Amino acid sequence: MAETVDAQATTIGLGMLVVVCVLLYGTVVDPTPFGVESMTLAMWVFAAMFATVALLHAVVGRGDMALAHGGAAVGWVLILVGTGVGQVTVGLVALAAGGIYIVRTTVRERD
DSSP states (O other): OOOOOOHHHHHHHHHHHHHHHHHHHHHHTOSSGGGSOHHHHHHHHHHHHHHHHHHHHHHTTOHHHHHHHHHHHHHHHHHHHOOSHHHHHHHHHHHHHHHHHHHHHHHHHHO
């Protein structure tokens, strides 16, 4: 029997750990590590985490989940770099659409 590893859970767990560490560092030591506000840096880590999970899904052949996580990553990036209401709105829609699909698919597969 082949051994399987839940890389998605590990990636999300490590991403969340980095986010917490960045926020903790920003609260206790320096509010602007690397010259960037700690909350902004934490959101970039979230975007990178979603992109990494998208790549993992693409590698194992789950195109639908890769697209959903990739869409969520693009949504985060648009929110972070958005200079106007239009870009931020498109980012929020992409983030919400990707998130809804991820939740719906995950719940259906676990049932």
